[in-house]
Amino acid sequence: MTEEQNIQTPIIELNGVTKEYSSKKNFLSKGETNIIALNNISLAIQKKEIFGLVGQSGSGKTTIGRLLVKLEEPTKGIIKLNGKPTNKLKGKALKHYRSKVQMIFQDPYQSLNPHLSIAETIIEPLVVNKIGNALTRRDKVLETLEIAGLSPGEDFFHRYPHQLSGGQRQRVAVARAIILDPDFIVADEPTSMLDATIAIQLFQLLLDIRKKFKMTFLFITHNLAAARYLCDRIAVIHNGVIVETGSADKVIKDPQHPYTKKLILAQPGFNFKN
Amino acid sequence: MALLKVENLSVGYKSKKGMVNAVNNISFSIEQGRSLGFVGESGCGKTTIGMTLMGLLPENASILKGDIIFNGNNLASFNDEKWRAFRGKEISMIFQAAMNALNPVIRVDEQIAEVIQIHNPAMSKSDVSNQVKKIFSLVEIPEDRLRDFPHQYSGGMKQRAIIAMALACAPKLIIADEPTTALDVIVQDQILKEIKKIQKALNTSVIFISHDIAVVADVCKDICVMYGGHIVEKGTREEVFKSPRHPYTKTLLGSYLTLDSYEDINVPEIREAPDLITMTGGCRFSANCNCKSQKCQCQTPEWVNLSSTHQALCFEELLNKDKND
Amino acid sequence: MKKIEKKPEHRNHYIERFTKSWAIFIKNPMGKTGLIILSAFMLMAIASFFVPLLGPVYHPMTGADPNITYSTGPSLQHWLGTDFIGRDLFVQLLEGAKVAFIVGLSCAFISVVLGTAIGMISGYAGGIVDTILMRIADIFMVLPSLVILLILASLWELSIWVIIFIIAIMRWPSVSRIIRSQTLSLKSRPFIEASRVAGASNFRIIFKHIMPNVLPLAFLYMTFRVTSAILVEAALSFLGFGDPGQVSWGMMLQWVWSSGHMFQAPYWLLPPGICISLLTLSFYMLGRAMDEVLDPRLRKEEEEE
Numbered sequence A: 001m002t003e004e005q006n007i008q009t010p011i012i013e014l015n016g017v018t019k020e021y022s023s024k025k026n027f028l029s030k031g032e033t034n035i036i037a038l039n040n041i042s043l044a045i046q047k048k049e050i051f052g053l054v055g056q057s058g059s060g061k062t063t064i065g066r067l068l069v070k071l072e073e074p075t076k077g078i079i080k081l082n083g084k085p086t087n088k089l090k091g092k093a094l095k096h097y098r099s100k101v102q103m104i105f106q107d108p109y110q111s112l113n114p115h116l117s118i119a120e121t122i123i124e125p126l127v128v129n130k131i132g133n134a135l136t137r138r139d140k141v142l143e144t145l146e147i148a149g150l151s152p153g154e155d156f157f158h159r160y161p162h163q164l165s166g167g168q169r170q171r172v173a174v175a176r177a178i179i180l181d182p183d184f185i186v187a188d189e190p191t192s193m194l195d196a197t198i199a200i201q202l203f204q205l206l207l208d209i210r211k212k213f214k215m216t217f218l219f220i221t222h223n224l225a226a227a228r229y230l231c232d233r234i235a236v237i238h239n240g241v242i243v244e245t246g247s248a249d250k251v252i253k254d255p256q257h258p259y260t261k262k263l264i265l266a267q268p269g270f271n272f273k274n
Numbered sequence B: 001m002a003l004l005k006v007e008n009l010s011v012g013y014k015s016k017k018g019m020v021n022a023v024n025n026i027s028f029s030i031e032q033g034r035s036l037g038f039v040g041e042s043g044c045g046k047t048t049i050g051m052t053l054m055g056l057l058p059e060n061a062s063i064l065k066g067d068i069i070f071n072g073n074n075l076a077s078f079n080d081e082k083w084r085a086f087r088g089k090e091i092s093m094i095f096q097a098a099m100n101a102l103n104p105v106i107r108v109d110e111q112i113a114e115v116i117q118i119h120n121p122a123m124s125k126s127d128v129s130n131q132v133k134k135i136f137s138l139v140e141i142p143e144d145r146l147r148d149f150p151h152q153y154s155g156g157m158k159q160r161a162i163i164a165m166a167l168a169c170a171p172k173l174i175i176a177d178e179p180t181t182a183l184d185v186i187v188q189d190q191i192l193k194e195i196k197k198i199q200k201a202l203n204t205s206v207i208f209i210s211h212d213i214a215v216v217a218d219v220c221k222d223i224c225v226m227y228g229g230h231i232v233e234k235g236t237r238e239e240v241f242k243s244p245r246h247p248y249t250k251t252l253l254g255s256y257l258t259l260d261s262y263e264d265i266n267v268p269e270i271r272e273a274p275d276l277i278t279m280t281g282g283c284r285f286s287a288n289c290n291c292k293s294q295k296c297q298c299q300t301p302e303w304v305n306l307s308s309t310h311q312a313l314c315f316e317e318l319l320n321k322d323k324n325d
Numbered sequence C: 001m002k003k004i005e006k007k008p009e010h011r012n013h014y015i016e017r018f019t020k021s022w023a024i025f026i027k028n029p030m031g032k033t034g035l036i037i038l039s040a041f042m043l044m045a046i047a048s049f050f051v052p053l054l055g056p057v058y059h060p061m062t063g064a065d066p067n068i069t070y071s072t073g074p075s076l077q078h079w080l081g082t083d084f085i086g087r088d089l090f091v092q093l094l095e096g097a098k099v100a101f102i103v104g105l106s107c108a109f110i111s112v113v114l115g116t117a118i119g120m121i122s123g124y125a126g127g128i129v130d131t132i133l134m135r136i137a138d139i140f141m142v143l144p145s146l147v148i149l150l151i152l153a154s155l156w157e158l159s160i161w162v163i164i165f166i167i168a169i170m171r172w173p174s175v176s177r178i179i180r181s182q183t184l185s186l187k188s189r190p191f192i193e194a195s196r197v198a199g200a201s202n203f204r205i206i207f208k209h210i211m212p213n214v215l216p217l218a219f220l221y222m223t224f225r226v227t228s229a230i231l232v233e234a235a236l237s238f239l240g241f242g243d244p245g246q247v248s249w250g251m252m253l254q255w256v257w258s259s260g261h262m263f264q265a266p267y268w269l270l271p272p273g274i275c276i277s278l279l280t281l282s283f284y285m286l287g288r289a290m291d292e293v294l295d296p297r298l299r300k301e302e303e304e305e
């Protein structure tokens, strides 16, 4: 593959991805009620961009994220990483895939094991992928902590999640996601549990990381303003269907789909009329 | 006379490390039919204020000083018995994450009827059920959904039912603690409209608590900005949000993303949460303030009057210096 | 070198957790009472190692007093009296405490280790593995353990260790059910998924992430298992199917009964009966107090600090 082509292949591509959850009511009733969480989704995310996925809760945002990090398999459709289909990866190939695609989870209070120290949490990807030895790992953890804005790293090394604020916990999650130097990171509403001032700091961190490491992000949010601040392009998802895609500015200034318009109107702002 | 007048109220929590001064020397008042908003980041003491006004502070908490005058009664000196008669009738509260507070095995209308009956034991059955219907039409839950169980409701409808429950006894004051935090923007928008509509229709007073400044600005005409247990700025929403004067209010506003203002965002420096246990006497925001004045760290700031309604807890010369920049 | 630095901190976390839980535990009157009774029995069990050194007369099994040929009441020489062949009852009681501890703790340990391992695997693996393991658990759960023990004991002479092992085998299913449901709720927690996204193997997830979270619950079950194991062993011995070469409280009761002293010798009948009740009660109290330590509401407060 030449360099030319490389630039053109999107880093992540979803082709007609459908995800159904079957919920058998009980073993007596034969009929399964299927929940269609995602319906025929097609997306392409380019290298180095921050792609926003906006929609209200239950619209299927997290499901896309979970498909991308292989916590779930699509019912139909193909997911490609760097142009290569990734369906049904197993063993070594799956491990390799996971070192390339990482995730930051929504709830910083739930996504860190309360019984592991910060160092143990962040070091885990290195340990399970057998990278480096005890010494180099320690240095790498300290370095990553500093990048994630937890400095001095030594201060945080031996602490436990309950000793950190929500914003700090989410930075730990960021550190864990970037320590393997992945190509692509899914950030699932990383700031929905945080205060606005803390959220904006985290956004800045994501922007810095993108610049420094040329990583690509899928940024999932229900906050259009945040999407506009952070993202190059956004897709609006509603009931498992993508209703609108475009550059962030265009989608917000000139929304086409009625649902997007509704979403924009509902966004709280400072207009004191009543 | 104001419906509620809180003066120099301090509330603390006993903890192993010492007294957590969660609410410190705050004063505010609210007139009948007005809406007052409290904004500030989590941990600044908003819920503590709400719980104090409801007499629902946990065991380890106590009112350290101050008066809470509601309609001529001093709530700060109420005992349990007085609170039981008072709570829900005169003041009611919509709790944080209240959607999960509905009893899953009792029909929604029965839950609300129960609240009415507790406070009006003499009321007849048919009167109660009429009252329930009236309230439900107020919060726009269709009548045929009255006899549903809570799990049959969507998140937004549950929140409406909770609001209905708070309205059950026609209280004079409703305290809403982050009533929309767990909801979607679209549902949030509906609920906020609902609260505004009800407030107008019934002429109740509302104390609205949120960490989201735009939400508070949407609902409330008067605003108190809180930081580290202090109210640091108060005024009408135009005063506070259009011409903020306290450095903390400026930080809050400067980092708030809206659809229009996303380019001139100031990313605040990584800050430490204020220490609520050791009382240095200085301004609690001083460590994070960019005024970098020595004075703030040791001297207690005072209220500076900026207009008849607008006040900031800071030093006058610092406020003015900032203005000249 | 640097790795060694990490270790003490790691242990500190557990020490810290332990001291916090301990503070809640010891505040609980049940926990305190249970612990006091338990310490008394522990002293008895320890004493049982030393008393026989006083002389051959004070051996619980073979130490018949040559001057006594019938059951006697309490005296200076034999504090609780002697049994019908002149063995010291107090010494037997001490020995019984030791045996009760051995039976209770080892049964509990085996059944809880087994139950926890199976519960974690079952909950984590799900699907067919889960179904098979839980069906097996169901089968064991409905088996009447005492009856089976009685049948086995009437066919063969069972040593105390075989009895311990059989009780343990009968008792893992309820532990594994609890641990399984705990594992199920942990399995979908984001921190487990985060670890999977990081590339962690199932083995690592079970032992590094799930185990520390279910361990407190397993400990809780251990105390309840102790209680039931002691009771089963006592019943078995009393019915005459215990290890005949081993003194235990149940065995003492069996001797009172079979030698026809049931209503003549309260000094012989009461002490083992009271001891069984008190020891099982103390473990039960311990369990209840631990239950409170594990109460999610209390735990939450602890985490929020």
Ligand SMILES: Nc1ncnc2c1ncn2[C@@H]1O[C@H](COP(=O)(O)OP(=O)(O)O)[C@@H](O)[C@H]1O
Binding pocket: A021, A022, A023, A035, A036, A037, A055, A056, A057, A058, A059, A060, A061, A062, A063, A064
């Ligand atoms: N494991 C699951 N089993 C069944 N339904 C699920 C599961 N996970 C998600 N869903 C359903 O899929 C839809 C999309 O969910 P999700 O992706 O979590 O939405 P979002 O992240 O946008 O809030 C919802 O209707 C949800 O109920």
Ligand SMILES: Nc1ncnc2c1ncn2[C@@H]1O[C@H](COP(=O)(O)OP(=O)(O)O)[C@@H](O)[C@H]1O
Binding pocket: B013, B014, B015, B020, B022, B040, B041, B042, B043, B044, B045, B046, B047, B048, B049, B058, B060, B276
């Ligand atoms: N039960 C409690 N015991 C000790 N400290 C508490 C308790 N509840 C709240 N606090 C402390 O009081 C402060 C204010 O809390 P809260 O009123 O809940 O803030 P907010 O609602 O603004 O987020 C926080 O620092 C919090 O840690």
Ligand SMILES: [Mg+2]
Binding pocket: A058, A061, A062, A106
């Ligand atoms: Mg989601």
Ligand SMILES: [Mg+2]
Binding pocket: B043, B046, B047, B048, B096
């Ligand atoms: Mg609160």
